[in-house]
Amino acid sequence: MTRTVAVAIPRGVAAGNGVLAVAAAVGAGQLVAGLLAPGSSPFLAVGNAVIRLAPQAVVDFAKTTFGTADKPVLLAGTAVILLLVAVGAGLASRYVWTPGQVVVGALGVAGIAAVCTAPTFTPTDLVAPVVAAAAGLWVFRTLHRIALEAAEDPEAPSTRGLPRRTVLLGATTAVGVGALAAGGGGVLLGRGSIDSRAAVTARLAAATITREAPVPAGVDFAAELGTTPFLTSNDEFYRIDVALRVPQLRAEDWRLRIHGMVDRELSLSFDDLMARPLVERTVTMTCVSNEIGGDLISTARFVGVDLAAVLREAGPHGEQLFSTSTDGWTAGTPTDVVLEQGRGALLAVGMNGEALPVEHGFPVRMVVPGLYGYVSATKWVTDIEVTTFDRTSYWIDRGWGVLGPVKTECRIDLPRSFGRVPAGRVTVAGIAWSQPRGISGVEISVDGGNWAAAQLAAEVGGDTWRMWRAVVEVAPGSHTVRVRATDGTGALQTDQIADVVPDGATGWPARVFTAT
Numbered sequence: 001m002t003r004t005v006a007v008a009i010p011r012g013v014a015a016g017n018g019v020l021a022v023a024a025a026v027g028a029g030q031l032v033a034g035l036l037a038p039g040s041s042p043f044l045a046v047g048n049a050v051i052r053l054a055p056q057a058v059v060d061f062a063k064t065t066f067g068t069a070d071k072p073v074l075l076a077g078t079a080v081i082l083l084l085v086a087v088g089a090g091l092a093s094r095y096v097w098t099p100g101q102v103v104v105g106a107l108g109v110a111g112i113a114a115v116c117t118a119p120t121f122t123p124t125d126l127v128a129p130v131v132a133a134a135a136g137l138w139v140f141r142t143l144h145r146i147a148l149e150a151a152e153d154p155e156a157p158s159t160r161g162l163p164r165r166t167v168l169l170g171a172t173t174a175v176g177v178g179a180l181a182a183g184g185g186g187v188l189l190g191r192g193s194i195d196s197r198a199a200v201t202a203r204l205a206a207a208t209i210t211r212e213a214p215v216p217a218g219v220d221f222a223a224e225l226g227t228t229p230f231l232t233s234n235d236e237f238y239r240i241d242v243a244l245r246v247p248q249l250r251a252e253d254w255r256l257r258i259h260g261m262v263d264r265e266l267s268l269s270f271d272d273l274m275a276r277p278l279v280e281r282t283v284t285m286t287c288v289s290n291e292i293g294g295d296l297i298s299t300a301r302f303v304g305v306d307l308a309a310v311l312r313e314a315g316p317h318g319e320q321l322f323s324t325s326t327d328g329w330t331a332g333t334p335t336d337v338v339l340e341q342g343r344g345a346l347l348a349v350g351m352n353g354e355a356l357p358v359e360h361g362f363p364v365r366m367v368v369p370g371l372y373g374y375v376s377a378t379k380w381v382t383d384i385e386v387t388t389f390d391r392t393s394y395w396i397d398r399g400w401g402v403l404g405p406v407k408t409e410c411r412i413d414l415p416r417s418f419g420r421v422p423a424g425r426v427t428v429a430g431i432a433w434s435q436p437r438g439i440s441g442v443e444i445s446v447d448g449g450n451w452a453a454a455q456l457a458a459e460v461g462g463d464t465w466r467m468w469r470a471v472v473e474v475a476p477g478s479h480t481v482r483v484r485a486t487d488g489t490g491a492l493q494t495d496q497i498a499d500v501v502p503d504g505a506t507g508w509p510a511r512v513f514t515a516t
Ligand SMILES: Nc1nc2c(c(=O)[nH]1)N[C@H]1C(S)=C(S)[C@@H](COP(=O)(O)O)O[C@H]1N2
Pocket: 237, 238, 239, 240, 241, 242, 243, 285, 286, 287, 288, 325, 326, 327, 329, 359, 360, 361, 372, 373, 374, 377, 378, 379, 380
């Protein structure tokens, strides 16, 4: 009786293939992320997702054990897990390539999922994890074929004429060197702005800043109800931009030119900006594309220079401030709004105690409370031309409204959409906003019944959102809760339903839930 023994790749080589395939994926992802957007690195995204999803106990353990090094330690932990999975993928494929390929593919999907679910996701962020997954799959498949051929007969010539063993050695070396070079290159590409950002963060920590009062207690119900926290962390802050490549600037190289219909042209360096009075302002930013119930709204403590003061020095005579970012994006802001007494527009350099994150406009962006971002919040801003409204900016050319004032709106966070809650006393909670007018009241109605006042959280100011909550009595069954807000001037939020195009959605939000 004859028996054919299947050829197996030696264990060490098989494990090495798994590691090299995953290294190639990580390296390629890092390189593309370095070129396009540092935040789209699939490795970092997986690491951040691990941190986001990790049980609180693990995060607390890391914090108390490693202090401020908790993040690098969690990332290193992610790397170790990745390494073990990679070894497993290689070992699973000693005979045929499929099992390992499935594991490498699953890692690729995890990378894509982690990038997509990052709060700062924009579609171009997809490029890096997709390239990473493709690189991993291709390298695994290729190395597997070469290794299997070499295992069959190491000395036999390959298609290229060299002994198969030599081809295997060459291929693994090439992949290893390539992965390291790509990964290292990717890290280096983002280095300039990363170093510059760290320097700005340090300068801000030492700078004299006119601070606002600390955020008072009772501004949100995050601790009790798990609802939206008053301040949004930089990682969680919504993000909108159209840049194919996130501009990676250095503060040292930055200049802002203010020109056009002005008495005196100004050209400011970053040092010029830092030499001016720095103020802190807590602002809720909103995107005009935020649907009813959407999450394109966040709040941060910005630090920067008063934009109106800078502008008055230039002596503006045109109705529009046409601002341009280094990526070519443009916005048009009404001059009178920026100059309005108490409006508080900023050339912002800091966000929640750090320099602006690269994705949020490092080193300098505009922030104008009360205007949607598309007409005011230019990131990576380097040019402001005072002009008329004849010149049209990026989103105006695409059919959006010219003025862009924020509309009074609210959102229901609790109960969760189509959530199930025990019948009886049910907590309804959410957010309302109407920058810069503020919120003076929120009412809720269950199943079309009377409107009842919700309890408002402590108020910070007109430029920020305000949290609200209410308790309602409901019988078992399906219910609809509806909410409406009143702004600081006493005007009730409109019930007219409007689409986000051209100047912001309106309508009273409703939510259906089931009491059991
Ligand atoms: N350079 C640049 N700045 C930009 C944009 C952009 O696409 N490019 N988008 C604007 C829009 S539409 C909004 S809502 C805000 C979002 O700012 P954020 O990404 O920091 O949340 O930035 C504004 N500034």
